[in-house]
Every structure is written in C-alpha cells, then in structure tokens.
Amino acid sequence: MSKVAVVYWSQSGNTEAMAEAVASAAGATATEVSTFSPASVADFDAFAFGCPAMGAEELDGDFEEVWNECVPNFGGKPVALFGSYDWGTGEWMETWRDSATDAGVNVIDCVIANLEPDDEAIEKLTALGKRLAE
Numbered sequence: 001m002s003k004v005a006v007v008y009w010s011q012s013g014n015t016e017a018m019a020e021a022v023a024s025a026a027g028a029t030a031t032e033v034s035t036f037s038p039a040s041v042a043d044f045d046a047f048a049f050g051c052p053a054m055g056a057e058e059l060d061g062d063f064e065e066v067w068n069e070c071v072p073n074f075g076g077k078p079v080a081l082f083g084s085y086d087w088g089t090g091e092w093m094e095t096w097r098d099s100a101t102d103a104g105v106n107v108i109d110c111v112i113a114n115l116e117p118d119d120e121a122i123e124k125l126t127a128l129g130k131r132l133a134e
C-alpha cells in the first residue's frame with residue numbers, strides 16, 4: 001500500500017473537508033500546508049494537494065510557495081489536485097493543472113467542489129484516496 005500525503009490550505013473549511021475525505025480513504029492524515037515540509041516529499045509514494053480558488057482564480061500565496069518547492073521533488077510520483085470554489089467555473093484548477101503538467105508533475109486527477117463538498121464530491125474524493133493508496 002502506498003504512503004499518501006494529503007496537504008491542504010483552507011480558509012473556511014470546505015477544502016479541509018475535502019482533504020479529510022481523501023485522507024480517510026487513503027489511510028492518511030490531512031496535513032495543513034504550513035506544517036508540511038517540501039523535503040518530506042521523498043518520504044511519500046503519492047500525493048493529494050488541495051487549495052481553494054482565491055485571489056482572482058488563483059492559489060493562496062502561502063500554499064503556492066510550498067507547492068512550488070514541492071514540484072521539483074515529486075519525480076514521476078502520482079499527484080492529485082483538489083479544492084473548493086464559489087462563483088467561478090473552476091478556472092483556477094485548470095490553470096493549476098496545466099502549470100503542474102507543464103512543470104512535469106504527474107497529475108492523475110483533479111476534483112473540485114462548489115463550496116462545501118456534496119455527496120457526489122465526497123464519493124469522488126473517497127475513490128481518489130483509495131486509488132492513491134493502491
């Protein structure tokens with residue numbers, strides 16, 4: 001079974017709820033991004049990184065700083081992206097996925113939820129957690 005890191009940033013709890021769903025299915029612990037060391041990427045086999053749409057369809061700045069430090073360390077290991085949004089169309093996730101892919105990250109899936117994750121989103125996140133842990 002793979003050792004999975006679930007790392008997230010959340011202001012009002014929606015992306016945190018998504019992280020908890022992935023982590024519980026993956027047998028992992030959801031880790032708030034400020035307590036995650038990019039050097040510890042080497043200790044995990046698979047990853048789920050979560051951040052809501054902030055700014056104008058952007059990642060949170062503190063999250064992005066840690067994410068950027070992790071990118072060169074992923075190698076070909078599988079990475080899933082997730083996050084919550086409100087009034088947009090998910091543009092921030094498309095931009096994030098494209099820039100990650102361009103940087104050579106092996107993005108295996110992206111899950112977005114409008115505000116609090118509903119049952120359908122939780123199902124997707126649970127399936128994702130199981131897949132990462134395989």
Ligand SMILES: Cc1cc2nc3c(=O)[nH]c(=O)nc-3n(C[C@H](O)[C@H](O)[C@H](O)COP(=O)(O)O)c2cc1C
Pocket residue numbers: 009010011012013014015016052053054055056057058084085086087088089090114115116
């Ligand atoms: C400062 C700020 C900027 C935001 N920018 C966007 C945005 O560009 N597009 C969007 O769809 N939602 C935007 N939102 C809404 C959040 O993405 C949404 O409330 C999300 O559920 C927050 O997730 P969280 O509970 O994990 O913090 C923004 C919210 C805040 C507070």
